[in-house]
Amino acid sequence: MATTTTMFLLAVAILLTDRSHALSLDKKPFLRRIRTAIAPFTLPWYEDGLNFSCTGCGKCCKVDGDVWLAPEEVNNIMVHLGYSNNISEKTKDDNESSITNFRKKYIRAEVSPTDGDESQSWMCLKRKEGACIFLDQSGQCSIYAARPVQCKTYPFWPSLLIDQEAWEDEAVLPDNIDIREGTGDRHWCPDQGGCEGIILRKSDDDSEASVDVQDYEESIGSIVDRKEIQLKMKEAARHWKRFPVQEIRESTWYL
Numbered sequence: 001m002a003t004t005t006t007m008f009l010l011a012v013a014i015l016l017t018d019r020s021h022a023l024s025l026d027k028k029p030f031l032r033r034i035r036t037a038i039a040p041f042t043l044p045w046y047e048d049g050l051n052f053s054c055t056g057c058g059k060c061c062k063v064d065g066d067v068w069l070a071p072e073e074v075n076n077i078m079v080h081l082g083y084s085n086n087i088s089e090k091t092k093d094d095n096e097s098s099i100t101n102f103r104k105k106y107i108r109a110e111v112s113p114t115d116g117d118e119s120q121s122w123m124c125l126k127r128k129e130g131a132c133i134f135l136d137q138s139g140q141c142s143i144y145a146a147r148p149v150q151c152k153t154y155p156f157w158p159s160l161l162i163d164q165e166a167w168e169d170e171a172v173l174p175d176n177i178d179i180r181e182g183t184g185d186r187h188w189c190p191d192q193g194g195c196e197g198i199i200l201r202k203s204d205d206d207s208e209a210s211v212d213v214q215d216y217e218e219s220i221g222s223i224v225d226r227k228e229i230q231l232k233m234k235e236a237a238r239h240w241k242r243f244p245v246q247e248i249r250e251s252t253w254y255l
Contacts, residue, residue, distance in 0.1 A: 080146035
């Protein structure tokens with residue numbers, strides 16, 4: 001505690017000296033300037049929020065990769081689809097249990113706990129024509145209200161927020177906008193993924209951006225504040241901590 005207090009007081013002293021003249025001209029609140037100057041108080045690089053707005057393109061549902069459902073997510077989706085809360089209850093059409101019917105239609109792999117309690121299984125969703133089984137004909141999520149944590153927290157995953165470079169690498173332009181040589185921009189592809197809703201620059205500050213890019217950025221730009229970003233990031237982090245990585249590697253190597 002003494003060390004932290006000392007560092008805090010030192011920061012105050014530095015900010016009030018001639019050496020901190022540049023910082024003193026900063027119009028940001030005083031405490032915020034201190035937090036910028038000293039590591040223990042450092043704000044995240046996205047302190048001022050991030051420019052993001054979901055475009056509804058559905059491409060995140062077409063990335064080469066798997067979506068694994070936690071046990072409670074299985075239940076939530078089943079209820080959303082109209083299955084009985086009682087997973088052992090028979091379905092009207094097939095005379096089989098709700099969970100068996102759900103597995104047949106939507107699940108391609110499953111990892112159950114060693115005690116055999118299938119209600120605690122993690123399940124991997126099937127894919128259909130290179131996309132998530134729940135992506136409908138219009139390119140929208142048919143279970144949006146009950147979508148998994150993996151989906152609803154994207155692109156605010158810890159791995160994409162570790163630094164600004166990781167975030168910028170995830171940004172892509174829509175297919176109808178040409179990529180200008182030397183800009184570093186790219187289009188979405190299944191193996192690399194990417195998000196069209198991430199906006200990296202302010203159009204009026206970027207003389208190199210094409211008119212198409214500027215118009216696109218202005219049409220979808222929306223600032224997501226730090227608190228919302230961190231809520232989603234922490235939710236994703238909690239989810240990944242529970243993820244049975246080793247069990248999945250050992251039992252679903254064939255996927």
